[in-house]
Amino acid sequence: MTEKFDIIIIGGGNAGFGVSAIAHDAGKTIAFIEDRDFGGTCPNRGCTPKKVLVAAAHTLEEIARAKTHCIEVGEPSLNWAALIDREKDLISFLPGAMESTAEKRGTLFRGTAKFTGPNTVEVDGKIIEGEAIVIATGSIPRPLPIPGADLMITSDDVLSDRELPSEVVFVGGGVIAMEFSHVYARAGSKVTILEALPRLLPRMDVDAVNAIQAETESLGVVIKTGVTVKQITDVDDMLRVDFEHEGQAQSVGATKVVNGAGRIANVGALDLEAANVKYDGVRIAVDDYLRSTSNPAVWVAGDALVHSAQLSPIATYEGRVVGENIVHGPTVKPNYDVLPSAVYTVPAVSTVGLTEEEAKAKGLNVKVTTSDMTGWLSGKTYGETVAFAKVLVDEKTDRFVGVHMVGHQSEELIHLFSLAMNHDISATAMRSNMFAFPTFTSDVKSLF
Numbered sequence: 001m002t003e004k005f006d007i008i009i010i011g012g013g014n015a016g017f018g019v020s021a022i023a024h025d026a027g028k029t030i031a032f033i034e035d036r037d038f039g040g041t042c043p044n045r046g047c048t049p050k051k052v053l054v055a056a057a058h059t060l061e062e063i064a065r066a067k068t069h070c071i072e073v074g075e076p077s078l079n080w081a082a083l084i085d086r087e088k089d090l091i092s093f094l095p096g097a098m099e100s101t102a103e104k105r106g107t108l109f110r111g112t113a114k115f116t117g118p119n120t121v122e123v124d125g126k127i128i129e130g131e132a133i134v135i136a137t138g139s140i141p142r143p144l145p146i147p148g149a150d151l152m153i154t155s156d157d158v159l160s161d162r163e164l165p166s167e168v169v170f171v172g173g174g175v176i177a178m179e180f181s182h183v184y185a186r187a188g189s190k191v192t193i194l195e196a197l198p199r200l201l202p203r204m205d206v207d208a209v210n211a212i213q214a215e216t217e218s219l220g221v222v223i224k225t226g227v228t229v230k231q232i233t234d235v236d237d238m239l240r241v242d243f244e245h246e247g248q249a250q251s252v253g254a255t256k257v258v259n260g261a262g263r264i265a266n267v268g269a270l271d272l273e274a275a276n277v278k279y280d281g282v283r284i285a286v287d288d289y290l291r292s293t294s295n296p297a298v299w300v301a302g303d304a305l306v307h308s309a310q311l312s313p314i315a316t317y318e319g320r321v322v323g324e325n326i327v328h329g330p331t332v333k334p335n336y337d338v339l340p341s342a343v344y345t346v347p348a349v350s351t352v353g354l355t356e357e358e359a360k361a362k363g364l365n366v367k368v369t370t371s372d373m374t375g376w377l378s379g380k381t382y383g384e385t386v387a388f389a390k391v392l393v394d395e396k397t398d399r400f401v402g403v404h405m406v407g408h409q410s411e412e413l414i415h416l417f418s419l420a421m422n423h424d425i426s427a428t429a430m431r432s433n434m435f436a437f438p439t440f441t442s443d444v445k446s447l448f
Helices: 014-025 041-045 047-064 080-091 094-105 175-187 206-218 312-328 356-361 377-381 410-422 427-432 441-446
Strands: 003-010 030-034 107-110 120-123 126-135 139-141 167-171 190-194 222-224 227-235 238-245 248-254 256-259 263-265 298-300 341-343 349-353 366-372 388-394 400-406
Touching (some): 014 094, 041 047, 041 312, 047 080, 047 175, 126 312, 167 238, 206 356, 206 388, 206 400, 238 256, 298 312, 349 410
Parallel strands (some): 003 030, 167 190
Antiparallel strands (some): 227 238, 341 349, 388 400
């Protein structure tokens, strides 16, 4: 006998929990399907454990700058294995806690989901039926068509390997490569980043990226863009990456090669064709309400969407949008205009709103103010080696349309600008606000 539910949620990560929060409050019956740990990538294999390693890199950077503050210290020694153990210990409670929450909201099914029809899904040999079905399966590392690609490791492996590699090559210069390169380099590894595109982090402001690239290279990280990786081979217990750069055949050796080429939707096992879900091999076709254009019973949220940024707060937000639209009918459209985010290098790169290029493409008349705060009293006090800001203010409305920062505690300050953009606070009002002094926050009113 087929068990029936109001909503089937495929995936127990942030997007799925966003849906379930709305649906449970509305009294809907829910089936959760998860084939790994509840919580998904972010708390178990992504942003949360990663920040444990980033925090260690911050401490190493503080020690490196001790002389600036007239403090003499010895050479620090990082116990990498113990750091990985600490990371695992700090997040160990999360899957159980998330699973407990899921149990309170619905019925749990363990296994890989597969559509058997427009409203039915098979999991662990059982067929269950849902009036609505939500694909919230998250993402997986992007497979690369490179001979020897099976020799690469992923970010999951980086977060589990208790042995610090002496030499690391990242194939791809995205967020994963940038963040982990700062950890590895400070831990003592020799790091190389090979990016196929003309520049790193192509979705971010070019000047902010240039600032963090220079800082990254100052750590000894070798960065090459416009690269074509030809093959990866195992030679005498070392990995060799052969590539072409600026018309020259080159190679670099490593003990570990990491796939840093980004992530794709994790939908390969779902058999979307059986559910009549339109999929072009990259993204599922959805309407403005995140509903499948070919099967109105199916909805998509989180990293499985692909068209929006693959960030955990966005996944939760999209999940709640889907939950509202299932419960109350399709009335809520997601708004991605103001989404603060950060790349957790040391220091971080933070952004919200439009880049300068995007603002110009939209025909906006913006005042662009670029600042180098390393020479400011606050920057010199803390010995900052990079402190960059670019603030875009609409000349007509006096409203912020984009902010891009590197350093200067940007991962925290960016939320002031996000708040202003979301709640229509003008640049003039922000400048007239009182801030505690001396703080990095008090510098905000001098950035535009």
